[in-house]
Amino acid sequence: MMNRLVIIGVGLIGGSLALALKAAGKVNVVVGTGRNEDNLKLAESLGIVDEWTTDAREAVKDADVVVLAVPMGAYESVLATIGPVLKQGAIVTDAGSTKQYALTAAQVLPEGVHFVAGHPLAGTEKSGAGAAFDSLYQDHLCILTAGKDTNEDALAVVEQMWQDVGAKVLKMDAKEHDDLLASVSHLPHFAAFALVNAVRHQKTDTFDPFAFAAGGFRDFTRIASSSPTMWRDIAIANRQAMLKQLENFQVELNAMKQALENEDADYLLQQFSSAKNARDEWLRSKGQGEEP
């Protein structure tokens, strides 16, 4: 049971965590903070937070646990702001998508404040407190990237917090996390944004491809409706891994394009089949063979 939990950035991620902890009866008081007053008022009216203030220093001063759920571009300034007023023994954790960056940014925190880097693998393309719901983390993975400097007691508190909201906690190295996520999360977002732009640039008064887009396009591009700010920050924070993934993707696209130029139907069939088999196998392994 946590006494005083502070959520910095009460959006989909932070808000859903607060709602789930409250639903499970695992927290006493939730304090929300952020720059957007309307969003904080909404969070209070939805029962996500018990108290709120736009002053992050005021919010965190008696905190037991602080969850950083803002775009990663704000990490440095937020951590520098709150560091000096956190009490000794306070735990700071985050939910950002790239972990080497988070660990580096957290070095600004003072001695006696414990940082635990976390990443729940859950989300939707929606943003803001209004998008939060208490079952977001149920049965999803949450990765904690503990290193040799991580305080064991703080790690246990954060692990328990995620288990309390139904997540399955996995611990791994920060670089491994960043490489893995670049391939199955960050690259698809890049590709979806690029594809929508490729279509957008062709639109004229008399030629509107969007008018002919159907369900396949909708699902393929769903993640292109995600928060641009969040994804800018993820891309920059994980740029080395992202660049490598973009190169891998370009190699595949180039090979398929070359095959198309050569009318090499056999190569295309082989590539399409391998992709379908890999994806179908993945769905089966997750017990989702019958996706909707």
Added chain:
Amino acid sequence: MMNRLVIIGVGLIGGSLALALKAAGKVNVVVGTGRNEDNLKLAESLGIVDEWTTDAREAVKDADVVVLAVPMGAYESVLATIGPVLKQGAIVTDAGSTKQYALTAAQVLPEGVHFVAGHPLAGTEKSGAGAAFDSLYQDHLCILTAGKDTNEDALAVVEQMWQDVGAKVLKMDAKEHDDLLASVSHLPHFAAFALVNAVRHQKTDTFDPFAFAAGGFRDFTRIASSSPTMWRDIAIANRQAMLKQLENFQVELNAMKQALENEDADYLLQQFSSAKNARDEWLRSKGQGEEP
């Protein structure tokens, strides 16, 4: 009311059309044909077809309307096979994704047999008679690409058939159709297949990115579970338009990669925002602002 309708290829597309016409009471007898006897038996047991035979010539000999719903790579051989036995005045139509190719392939049909090229913009990633359902075309677009040689009466019959199953019929030029679909349908499929392969090639005994894939990856890659044969044929049949779309996509990816190399966060934010806005606007225009 059609008397004798023949479906060549009783899968998701052909089977759903038959089910919908039967549900609407708009067809007397549906005959199924194809190479897979088990699939045809399944189609009969599901009430999709009244009769079936694996002999396409036998199936079509008294047909009023023949719907070609096989992968486009089979068009030439199927049309050459059935052409000589079709009765005068018979109507042949198709549901393939590229229309210039369909019109060219249909030139093998004899005088007095009327070909109408069609493309219903509906589907799922599933294949086979078991995937068919009678509401597949409800409120979806169906494009008919009539040219100056198209028989007006035959066109009216095919238009009525699609309206009878709830589709909104739109007529346009075959090249325009192929260019439009290359951008919002064929390119996303290529990109989804390529991305799954890029991830697949990185998998090792100790590094399995698929284990960390979540909802975004599932939706982005859903279309990579589509029929590889069908997509090989579409790619080859529409290769000029596809090559142009792949180039457009590569331009976008390259520009974003360049920005990442230069740590140009502003450019990335602008590109991500433009893509999100274009997609959100598209969803609103379709009345799907609140997608699931």
